[in-house]
Amino acid sequence: MRVYLPSTLTAARTALADRAVPAGLAFAVTPAVREWYAQSDLEEMEYAALLAAARACLRLLDADALAPRRRVVFVADVDDGTVRVRDDLDRGVVEVTGTIPLAKVRAVHVDDPEAEPAVAAAAAAILEADLGGEDAAFVVDGAEGHELLWYATQELADLF
Template identity: 60%
Template sequence: MRIYLPATLAMLHQVEADKELGPAPLTAFAVTPALREWYLDDDEEVLEYAAFTQAARAALRLLDADPLAPRRRVVLSADVPDREVTLHPDLDRAVVRSTAVIPLDRLASVHVDGAEAEPDVAAAVKVIMAADLGDEDAQFTVDGTDDHELEWYAVQELPALLEAFPAR
C-alpha cells in the first residue's frame, strides 16, 4: 500500500541518519475504503492526491510543534505491506498507521515545498490550530498553502537536498 507520511526537514535529517522512519506506529494517509466512499471521483490518481494533500496539511501541524524547523512542508511517499497498515477512519477517512518502522528503501519519493511557499506555510503554521477549531479566517490562510505544489525528489537525492538545510 502506498502511504503518505507528513514530516519536517528536521525529521528528514533523522530519517537519513537512521536509514529508517520510526518509531512505529507512524501516522500516515492513504487511499482507504472510507476515502473512496466519501470522494466523488474514483480515479486512483485523484484519490492518491487527496490523501497526499491531507499529509501535507498534517505537516503544518508538525511544523507548529517545531518552531525551529524550516517552514516547508514535507511528505514522504512509502510503499509498505498491507499487513503493516491499520486503518483509522475514527480519526479521519484517509488516516492509517504503519505498525512497523519503515526502512529507507521502502520510501518511493520525498516531497518538499519550494522556497516560494515559505511565507504562506509560515502564515499557515501560525493559525493551523485555530483552523482546526473552525476559525474561517484561519482556514482561508491554511488553504493558501494548497496553491503550492510540493517539489518531487528521488530518495537518492535526499543527501543533496539535506545539504541545503543543515541539521540544527
C-alpha cells in the same frame, strides 16, 4: 499499501541518517476515501491522500518551532500487515506500526523554499483553522496553493 507520511525537514534529516522513516500516523487510500471519492480514479484518491498529509505537516511544523517552514511528505509502499486503518480519526488516516526502511520510500514531496512564508503563516494558523476559524482557514489555503515538489530518495540529502 501506499502511504503518505507527513514530516518536517528536521525529521527528514534524521530519517536519512537512520535510513528509515519512523512509525506513526500517515494517510492512504482507505475504504472511507474510496467511498468519499467514488467518482474518482486511484490517482486522484492518492493525490487527496498526499494533500491530507501535507496539511498534517502544518501541525508538525506548529509543534516544532525550529524546523524549517517547509512541508515534507514521504511516499512509501509498505506491507498491509504493518498498517492499521484509522478512519475513526479522519478519512484516510492510517497507523504505520513499524519503521519504514528508506528503500521502501518511493518519493519525497517537499515545498519549494519560496513557499516558506505561506507555510509559516499556515503552521501558525492551523489549529485555529481546525477549530473552524474562517480567517485561519484562508491562511492555510494560502499554503495549500503551493504545489509540493517531487524528489527521489537519492536527492534527499540535497535538501539540507
